Amino acid sequence: MTDKTVAVIGGGPAGMMACGRLKNRVEKVILIEKNDFLGKKLRITGKGRCNITNIAEVEDIIENIPRNGKFLYSALYSFTNTDVISLFEKLGVKTKVERGGRVFPESDSARDVAEAMKRYALGNNVRLVKARATGLLIENGRVTGVKTEKGSVSADSVIIATGGKSYPLTGSTGDGYKLAEEAGHTIIPPKPSLVPLVTKEKWVSDLMGLSLKNVELTLKDNKGRKIFSDFGEMLFTHFGISGPIVLSASCHLKGNTEVKAFIDLKPALTFEQLDKRILRDFDKFRKKHLQNSLDELLPKAIIPVIIEEAGLEKHKEVCNITREERARLGTVIKSLELTVTGTRPIDEAIITSGGVKVSEINPSTMESNIINGLYFAGEVIDVDAYTGGYNLQIAFSTGCLAGENA
Numbered sequence: 001m002t003d004k005t006v007a008v009i010g011g012g013p014a015g016m017m018a019c020g021r022l023k024n025r026v027e028k029v030i031l032i033e034k035n036d037f038l039g040k041k042l043r044i045t046g047k048g049r050c051n052i053t054n055i056a057e058v059e060d061i062i063e064n065i066p067r068n069g070k071f072l073y074s075a076l077y078s079f080t081n082t083d084v085i086s087l088f089e090k091l092g093v094k095t096k097v098e099r100g101g102r103v104f105p106e107s108d109s110a111r112d113v114a115e116a117m118k119r120y121a122l123g124n125n126v127r128l129v130k131a132r133a134t135g136l137l138i139e140n141g142r143v144t145g146v147k148t149e150k151g152s153v154s155a156d157s158v159i160i161a162t163g164g165k166s167y168p169l170t171g172s173t174g175d176g177y178k179l180a181e182e183a184g185h186t187i188i189p190p191k192p193s194l195v196p197l198v199t200k201e202k203w204v205s206d207l208m209g210l211s212l213k214n215v216e217l218t219l220k221d222n223k224g225r226k227i228f229s230d231f232g233e234m235l236f237t238h239f240g241i242s243g244p245i246v247l248s249a250s251c252h253l254k255g256n257t258e259v260k261a262f263i264d265l266k267p268a269l270t271f272e273q274l275d276k277r278i279l280r281d282f283d284k285f286r287k288k289h290l291q292n293s294l295d296e297l298l299p300k301a302i303i304p305v306i307i308e309e310a311g312l313e314k315h316k317e318v319c320n321i322t323r324e325e326r327a328r329l330g331t332v333i334k335s336l337e338l339t340v341t342g343t344r345p346i347d348e349a350i351i352t353s354g355g356v357k358v359s360e361i362n363p364s365t366m367e368s369n370i371i372n373g374l375y376f377a378g379e380v381i382d383v384d385a386y387t388g389g390y391n392l393q394i395a396f397s398t399g400c401l402a403g404e405n406a
Contacts (some may be wrong), residue, residue, distance in 0.1 A: 006406045007146045007155035009133045009176070011038035013392055014378025014399035015161035016121035019182065021403030023123040030153050031121065032146060036174075038121065039114035041163065045392070047217060050110035052088065053081040053396070054389035061393060066251050066386040067193075071358040072383060072394060075366070079400035082391055100232075100338045102389050136183055142372040143183075143316060156374040157406040159366075161399060164352025164379040165190045176380035177355065181280075184370045186357040188382045192335035192349030194248045194391075196242035199261070200339035203305050207236035207312045216267035217245045219340070222258040231267060232319040241338065247350060248386040249371040250343055261341040265306075265333050274330050282318040282326075293318045298333070307331050351391050355382040366402035375402040 004026045008015050011033030020027045029164050031038075035217050042050065054061060058076050062069040085103060093116045094106040105112050122128065124175060129148060137145035145154040163177030177187045219228040228251075234243035241261070253259060266274050277297065285293040291314040294303050307314045310328040312321075321329075346352065356376055360369050368374040377398040385391050 001025060002028060003277055004156040005154065006157045006159065007032060007153055008159045008161060008403075009036065009146060010161035010163060010380075011040075011121070011128075011379070012161060012163050012378060012395065013042050013117060014163075014294070014395040014402075015159070016117040017376055017396050017399030018159050018161060018375075018403035018406070019121035019126055020117075020180070021124050021400050023121075025404070026406075027125060029123075029126040029336045030129055030146075030150060030155060031126055032131060032133050032153070034130070036130070038118045038128075042117065043109050043110050043115045046114075047291055048110050049104055049108045050113045051102045051387075051389040052095070052113060052394065053084045053103045055081060055097055055103060059247070060295050061385075064388060064390045065383060065394070067353055067384045068358045068382055069385070071361075071363050071381075072397065074364045075309050075392070075401045078404075079397045080217060081389075082398075084393060087120070087379075088113070088116060091120055093215065100388055102107065109307040133179060136371075136374070138183060138371060143374045147225045148223065157375065159375040159377055159399075159402045159406050160380055161358075161377040161402070164355060165346050176376075178358045180380070181372060183368070185360050185368065188357055189355040190346065190352045190354035192343050192346040193251050193353035193384045194247040194350035195342050195343045195346070195348060196237060197240045197246055197250055197253075197261070198342045198344060199240035202343050203308075204236050204240055204338070205238045207301055207305065208238045210236045210299060211243070212236075212265070212299070214262070215245075215269070216264035217249055218264070219249050219252060220260045227259070228252040234263070239339070239344065250349075251353065251384065251386060253340070253343065261338040261340050263336040263338070265302075265336060271330055271334060274333060275326060278326055278330060282321065286317070288318060289315045289364040290321065291315070299348055306336070309336065320350070329365050330365055350387070351355045351384050352379055353379050353382075353384045358382050364401075365396055365405040366404060373406075375406045377402040 005028040006026050007030040008018050009032045095103050096106050131148040131150040133146050135147040143158045160176045165174040181187050216231050228249045230245045232245040234246050310332040366375045378395040
């Protein structure tokens with residue numbers, strides 16, 4: 001143990017991980033957190049269940065980090081998903097693996113995860129300061145402490161782990177960007193990521209609350225180039241679309257103003273197989289109107305939309321539907337089109353895209369390349385990933401690396 005003092009700004013997953021790694025390495029740790037309690041955002045993560053990591057191989061995890069994933073090689077290999085699971089087991093939080101390799105606490109309680117991290121972070125040599133950090137103390141190119149609204153604290157090293165700008169009610173108000181920028185760092189402008197999408201079509205509001213499973217969502221830019229495609233679950237809302245695959249798709253918008261979304265409601269079937277299936281249903285319900293003949297194929301709520309988008313007459317008897325009309329029906333089922341006009345606001349995003357420029361951070365230590373003794377961890381850095389536990393893994397890995405090197 002060294003006789004150093006390290007200050008950690010932010011009591012979220014990255015900050016608490018850093019404290020846990022620090023407390024047995026240095027004489028004193030000062031944890032600065034403006035909220036009344038630690039892990040405020042962590043307690044609502046994953047709809048209150050907390051998807052702590054993913055069992056994918058590290059290389060696959062990096063593939064699921066579209067924003068500067070390669071920057072995280074050292075962090076992810078230094079503290080892996082296996083290490084995360086092992087740590088929580090030692091802290092008394094048993095885990096389970098669900099669809100897509102997602103790892104959750106057996107209790108389905110994000111509070112259990114937050115409380116475990118709190119126990120891990122705190123200790124006899126950890127002083128908790130409940131105050132907002134307002135600036136850094138810097139002398140001769142080296143950080144010497146932190147200014148807070150309750151006074152200044154001296155430190156040999158400082159870790160900024162303040163999170164991004166998503167969920168501002170949990171304290172993620174972008175404070176870390178201001179601190180880093182004042183220290184000379186470049187901030188990539190924050191944008192919402194893992195956020196619901198707003199669409200132009202009015203009919204989506206008629207489907208509000210309808211959840212679709214095992215569908216394929218594809219995004220194409222205004223030149224028809226595919227920018228995203230994935231299978232999974234999605235949800236219609238009063239403003240557009242949401243759900244796991246939609247949130248992941250939002251990472252790929254990158255300022256595209258005219259994006260088309262295509263929903264394949266039957267991705268397991270080819271056009272030919274779908275046509276045969278429709279023929280069988282038409283034969284079975286041959287005297288019924290079109291709107292009453294698709295209940296075994298599609299969710300009831302979406303049938304009127306499919307018929308209208310295909311330009312068909314809902315009261316036409318299916319025995320009179322032509323091959324050309326059937327083809328139009330199949331085309332819409334395989335490629336229901338929406339126009340994406342934007343995202344919901346950043347305060348509705350799960351995470352923030354943007355932050356401290358990665359080229360200004362040493363990826364092997366998380367130390368600033370500009371100010372000696374200044375480190376970064378978590379969402380304040382310009383990295384973000386898809387849903388599936390990857391973003392919390394980033395927080396834990398970078399928090400660990402910063403803590404071990406600070």
